[in-house]
Amino acid sequence: MSSPYTVRWGILATGWIAETFTKDLLTNPASRGVHDVRHEVVAVSSSSSKDRAAEFIKKVDAPSSTKAYGSYHELVADPDVDIIYVATPHSHHFQNAMLALDAGKNVLCEKSLTVTAAQTRKLIETARSKNLFFMEAVWTRYFPLSIKVRELITSGAIGNVYRTIADLSVGRDAPEGKIDFADSNRMVNADLAGGALLDLGIYALTWVFQSLYHTQPETEKEAPTVIAAVNKYHTGADETTSMILQFPKHKSHGIALTSLRVASEPDSKDTAGASIRIQGGLGEIQVVGPAYRPHQLRIITKESDGKAEVIDFPIPKDEARNWGHGMFWEADEAARCLRDGQKESKTLPWSESMVIMEVMDETLRQGGVTYPELISTDVFDPQSPLNTGKR
Numbered sequence: 092m093s094s095p096y097t098v099r100w101g102i103l104a105t106g107w108i109a110e111t112f113t114k115d116l117l118t119n120p121a122s123r124g125v126h127d128v129r130h131e132v133v134a135v136s137s138s139s140s141k142d143r144a145a146e147f148i149k150k151v152d153a154p155s156s157t158k159a160y161g162s163y164h165e166l167v168a169d170p171d172v173d174i175i176y177v178a179t180p181h182s183h184h185f186q187n188a189m190l191a192l193d194a195g196k197n198v199l200c201e202k203s204l205t206v207t208a209a210q211t212r213k214l215i216e217t218a219r220s221k222n223l224f225f226m227e228a229v230w231t232r233y234f235p236l237s238i239k240v241r242e243l244i245t246s247g248a249i250g251n252v253y254r255t256i257a258d259l260s261v262g263r264d265a266p267e268g269k270i271d272f273a274d275s276n277r278m279v280n281a282d283l284a285g286g287a288l289l290d291l292g293i294y295a296l297t298w299v300f301q302s303l304y305h306t307q308p309e310t311e312k313e314a315p316t317v318i319a320a321v322n323k324y325h326t327g328a329d330e331t332t333s334m335i336l337q338f339p340k341h342k343s344h345g346i347a348l349t350s351l352r353v354a355s356e357p358d359s360k361d362t363a364g365a366s367i368r369i370q371g372g373l374g375e376i377q378v379v380g381p382a383y384r385p386h387q388l389r390i391i392t393k394e395s396d397g398k399a400e401v402i403d404f405p406i407p408k409d410e411a412r413n414w415g416h417g418m419f420w421e422a423d424e425a426a427r428c429l430r431d432g433q434k435e436s437k438t439l440p441w442s443e444s445m446v447i448m449e450v451m452d453e454t455l456r457q458g459g460v461t462y463p464e465l466i467s468t469d470v471f472d473p474q475s476p477l478n479t480g481k482r
């Protein structure tokens with residue numbers, strides 16, 4: 092057997108998801124049955140300080156040879172790095188991903204990809220013109236569970252899919268009209284592109300798009316129209332957003348829901364029912380667990396007489412590190428694309444990221460949500476405070 096293709100990662104930012112993703116990178120791929128690719132973490136950068144990057148390296152138990160940088164600029168200039176993982180708040184994604192692409196680096200960028208569709212367009216154009224790999228890190232798409240759902244749909248297991256209802260909401264309602272996040276928290280802070288839609292609604296949309304758009308034959312791809320209802324929080328960010336997406340030619344509807352007030356899973360024990368229901372003429376696929384990290388499918392078809400076939404999808408753990416979150420599958424996808432010279436992932440192509448961003452743009456427009464110029468401009472500025480960390 093040939094040796095696995097190795098990808099050398101540079102981690103941009105040192106927050107919660109950077110830590111989770113990097114720990115996944117450091118798991119043994121064999122623990123999830125993967126033998127064709129592997130990952131090395133070669134450098135970490137923090138806009139706060141070099142010490143913070145060094146602490147992060149220790150915390151995730153990365154090799155001692157991993158380089159610590161005190162600036163994003165140094166990271167993107169490192170010739171040993173093949174691909175940069177952008178793990179800053181949404182507000183920063185456009186400038187940070189541009190910084191990396193501009194320096195000739197491939198990029199995996201956290202969700203939501205950008206604040207505006209125009210920013211996403213600019214990133215795609217830049218990746219294309221520089222012949223670089225670029226992908227939105229919607230990790231859920233790469234789960235074996237998601238692959239199974241797409242297979243079930245395209246094989247006709249539930250007939251034509253006419254409707255998908257998907258919800259990702261976290262119940263953080265608090266007294267006196269407040270939400271249980273400090274106003275400075277990235278979940279509600281407009282300066283960090285906070286709000287339910289960009290942070291959580293993207294997952295509800297992911298399920299609508301996987302089931303009603305991605306699975307459409309290439310020649311029949313149809314972008315949806317959207318009607319949205321949006322409640323705004325006092326910070327200006329959206330707190331509850333509901334969208335009806337219509338795909339007229341396909342006669343299908345997607346209902347994507349998100350809220351910071353009510354919970355899609357009030358007790359986290361699956362008793363509230365499936366957070367995603369994909370409904371076809373011949374049956375239904377129910378996706379159980381939070382929309383970002385579901386763990387079970389229930390397939391109910393007319394043929395099975397209403398009896399559900401239940402399939403569990405546990406997240407594999409690397410026993411040696413006592414870790415496994417599920418973000419490694421998207422990293423494996425990025426590695427395979429790099430190995431095969433593909434500049435975009437077939438599982439989440441640039442065109443689809445673009446249409447999703449357009450739906451989010453339109454939703455925010457209908458809801459009257461606007462973000463500051465610094466974070467919504469599509470003019471790249473290497474010296475933007477978003478790149479230098481001078482806050």
Ligand SMILES: NC(=O)C1=CN([C@@H]2O[C@H](COP(=O)(O)OP(=O)(O)OC[C@H]3O[C@@H](n4cnc5c(N)ncnc54)[C@H](OP(=O)(O)O)[C@@H]3O)[C@@H](O)[C@H]2O)C=CC1
Binds near residue numbers: 109138383
């Ligand atoms: N895929 C998933 O499951 C998840 C994805 N996410 C996504 O990851 C991104 C980051 O989220 P998360 O890790 O929770 O955020 P954190 O606040 O925990 O971390 C963000 C990091 O970005 C850097 N940063 C740079 N400028 C700022 C600034 N002005 N304010 C705050 N942070 C700044 C900091 O790193 P430094 O100081 O080192 O530069 C900080 O640690 C978001 O886009 C979010 O949507 C988040 C959670 C789960």
Ligand SMILES: O=C1OC[C@@H](O)[C@H](O)[C@H]1O
Binds near residue numbers: 290291383
């Ligand atoms: O991507 C995410 O998934 C998990 C949520 O808790 C988090 O807020 C969000 O950023």
